[in-house]
Amino acid sequence: EIISEYGADSMRMYEMFMGPLEVSKPWATTGLVGVYRFLDRIYRLFEERTITDEQPSDELNRTLHKTIKKVTYDTNTLNFNTAISQMMVLVNELYKVETLPRVVAETLVKLLGPYVPHLAEELWERLGHSGGLSTVAWPQFVEELTVDNQIEMVFQVNGKVRSKVMVSKGLGKDEVLAMAKKDEKLASWLEGRTIVKEIVVADKLVNIVVK
Structure with a gap:
């Protein structure tokens, strides 16, 4: 019923966002709606923003590399909820810019891949790629860019x-x-x-x- 109303990606991400895997958590549809709205924000971001080949600002670039680092480490250690929280930070920053740098857009989609594969594959195709996202290399971060100035x-x-x-x-x-x-x-x-x-x-x- 939940997949029928909200989609498989929302169901999948909500289960990952509920908290640490080893902790018991109460089921609450309010949290599910929040995740659904977050995925809707991502979709609208790609619909409403023009994708450009411009380089991101220094501030946005640092947020991007911090996100790559945190999602990489937290995914490896199964701390999915904090990885998702960091992706939310990046999406919030992207709503502050008028155009969407391709390097940031493509990296975000790659990071979303293990969490919401259906949405990620669709956005990857919208970015002009014919091959599946699962065959693409995982993004790498630059350590110096993860440290605040x-x-x-x-x-x-x-x-x-x-x-x-x-x-x-x-x-x-x-x-x-x-x-x-x-x-x-x-x-x-x-x-x-x-x-x-x-x-x-x-x-x-x-x-x-x-x-």
């Missing part, structure tokens, strides 16, 4: 968090200290106080000790 830096005064900002990874001690002292949220905590010590933990936090 931006990290969250915590600014503290006397060990208490007063601000959090996103900064480029790998900034030097003097640079992050200067940023902390200019931070508006820290201003009132530093005004009229004497700085006793400045502690910088690379790519993590700045702690300014005052009296």
